[in-house]
Amino acid sequence: MGQGPLRRHLVIFLKIIVVAVLLTVIYFAINWRDSYTIIPSDDGYKEIVYGEIVGPWDTNPVLFQSDGAPAPTPLQLTDTNGQDSVNLSPGILTYFSNLNIPLFLLGAAAFFIFVVVINSRWWWLMRANGLGVGFFETQRFGWIGLFCSNVLPGAVGGDIVKAVFIVRRCSGDKVRAVVSVVVDRIVGLLSLLTVCSLSVPLVFDRFPLFAGVIWACALGTAGAAALLLSPRLRRLLRFEAMVQRLPLRVATVVTDIDHALLQYRAHLSGIGMWILVSPLTYSLFCLSVFLMDRALGIGLSLTDYFVIVPVAAVAQAIPLLPGGWGIGEIAYGALIGKFGAVALPGVADAEQMMRTRGVALSVLHRTHIMIWSLVGGVLLLVDRQRHPSNRNLDFDSDDDDQTPRKP
Numbered sequence: 001m002g003q004g005p006l007r008r009h010l011v012i013f014l015k016i017i018v019v020a021v022l023l024t025v026i027y028f029a030i031n032w033r034d035s036y037t038i039i040p041s042d043d044g045y046k047e048i049v050y051g052e053i054v055g056p057w058d059t060n061p062v063l064f065q066s067d068g069a070p071a072p073t074p075l076q077l078t079d080t081n082g083q084d085s086v087n088l089s090p091g092i093l094t095y096f097s098n099l100n101i102p103l104f105l106l107g108a109a110a111f112f113i114f115v116v117v118i119n120s121r122w123w124w125l126m127r128a129n130g131l132g133v134g135f136f137e138t139q140r141f142g143w144i145g146l147f148c149s150n151v152l153p154g155a156v157g158g159d160i161v162k163a164v165f166i167v168r169r170c171s172g173d174k175v176r177a178v179v180s181v182v183v184d185r186i187v188g189l190l191s192l193l194t195v196c197s198l199s200v201p202l203v204f205d206r207f208p209l210f211a212g213v214i215w216a217c218a219l220g221t222a223g224a225a226a227l228l229l230s231p232r233l234r235r236l237l238r239f240e241a242m243v244q245r246l247p248l249r250v251a252t253v254v255t256d257i258d259h260a261l262l263q264y265r266a267h268l269s270g271i272g273m274w275i276l277v278s279p280l281t282y283s284l285f286c287l288s289v290f291l292m293d294r295a296l297g298i299g300l301s302l303t304d305y306f307v308i309v310p311v312a313a314v315a316q317a318i319p320l321l322p323g324g325w326g327i328g329e330i331a332y333g334a335l336i337g338k339f340g341a342v343a344l345p346g347v348a349d350a351e352q353m354m355r356t357r358g359v360a361l362s363v364l365h366r367t368h369i370m371i372w373s374l375v376g377g378v379l380l381l382v383d384r385q386r387h388p389s390n391r392n393l394d395f396d397s398d399d400d401d402q403t404p405r406k407p
Contacts, residue, residue: 023326030092030333030356036064036075037087056098057090058297064088089353095360100295107291108368114284115146115372121274121281122184126166128270129176133169140379141165147376150369159185165383187271191278192310193218195286198279199306207338214311285309292365298357300339308335312362325366332362 034057038047051066065072077086119142126133144165145158163181170177197218200211244251274281286305293300300308312335316328333355340354 025330030359031089031352032093033091034064034094035089035091037089039087053088053090053094057088057094058098062088087353089356092356092360092363095296095357096364098297099364100297103291103295104364104368107288107295107365108372110284110288110291111365111369112372114281114288115142117281117284118142118188121187122162122180124270124274125184125187126177126180129180131166131170131177131180133166137169140383141169143373143376144380144383145376146369147373147380150366150373151377183271187274189221189314190275191282192313193221194275194278195282196307196310199303199310202303203307203339214307282310285313289361289365292368293361296357296360296364298336298340298354298361300336304339308332308339311335328366329359329362333358336361 033050034053035048035050038049049064049066051064051069052072054063054065054072056062061074061076063072064075075086075088077088116139119139120135122142123133123135123138126138141162145162147158148161149158159181163178166177166181167174193214196214200207200214204211283306286302286309289309290300290302290305293305312328312331315331336358337351337355340357341351
């Protein structure tokens with residue numbers, strides 16, 4: 001076995017190990033069973049009772065059937081007349097069983113509009129770079145990319161699939177076509193960091209270190225983007241001289257990509273406008289998650305999600321599983337656990353309870369995204385019917401360069 005196949009198998013094995021660790025962490029970090037904690041008024045021993053919630057979990061009293069009990073009994077959650085207080089901790093499946101369907105559908109509609117707007121940004125970037133791709137054609141490629149990101153197994157992300165389709169469409173301008181996908185991802189990252197940077201002052205008093213890290217990441221990303229387009233920075237760092245020292249073949253590719261990137265210099269005002277309106281654009285994404293928060297009964301504020309959603313979105317872009325499964329659950333669980341614990345002072349095991357709600361929210365929202373992604377699956381099937389010669393295209397996630405090939 002050559003070094004190439006051996007390295008690919010090693011990478012796959014390491015990914016399986018990482019995914020197994022992530023799933024184990026998620027399993028032990030959330031509540032699977034319903035329970036309630038009796039907190040004595042004299043700060044004595046806290047008794048935990050396990051069982052099953054019958055009906056809604058967010059009423060008072062709530063019907064709770066303890067393990068071994070013949071029937072459910074009303075459980076009073078409020079502390080009255082100095083009696084022992086009771087904290088309820090529903091399991092993750094209980095949240096799903098009490099889902100508010102109308103609020104869930106509103107959140108799904110908000111996400112659909114968000115995807116259409118994001119695909120429209122990519123369409124504008126291609127037009128700015130002289131690629132004559134139509135609006136609806138761009139939407140089709142964007143939805144197919146969403147399908148491949150969230151449904152198909154492997155490490156081939158939606159951006160690579162979009163690049164494949166746009167290169168096939170613009171065979172005479174392959175470099176500019178691929179660069180449009182890269183620039184769209186950079187603008188998207190800058191937009192996410194802009195939204196998060198504008199929102200962290202709302203939580204600065206609660207999480208000052210978290211806010212500082214976000215601002216540092218935003219400044220670093222903005223500096224890297226400026227390096228790509230700023231003539232002054234390029235001269236200062238002698239970028240062209242560094243490219244000339246590269247091997248001829250590599251230097252040629254880097255130069256072609258650089259020229260394609262520099263064409264966006266004439267459209268900086270338009271790119272800046274997309275970034276400036278990003279709080280409105282990504283508010284649809286945050287609103288979608290917030291509405292599903294309300295559908296599950298989690299209880300965080302909309303302003304909290306303007307911080308949580310961008311950070312989780314960046315974290316779950318790590319290509320271990322389709323759509324960032326595992327990473328997203330840890331991110332939402334950890335962030336909602338921290339934010340929720342601060343919002344519930346004095347509640348026993350508040351962070352653990354809110355972490356379970358965060359994982360439930362992540363699973364719900366990601367599952368709904370997979371359902372929307374099936375739109376791209378249908379469009380992919382239609383494309384295969386229209387272009388029979390492309391049916392043999394194989395997106396091999398094991399290839400070192402992660403590019404499509406024909407067997």
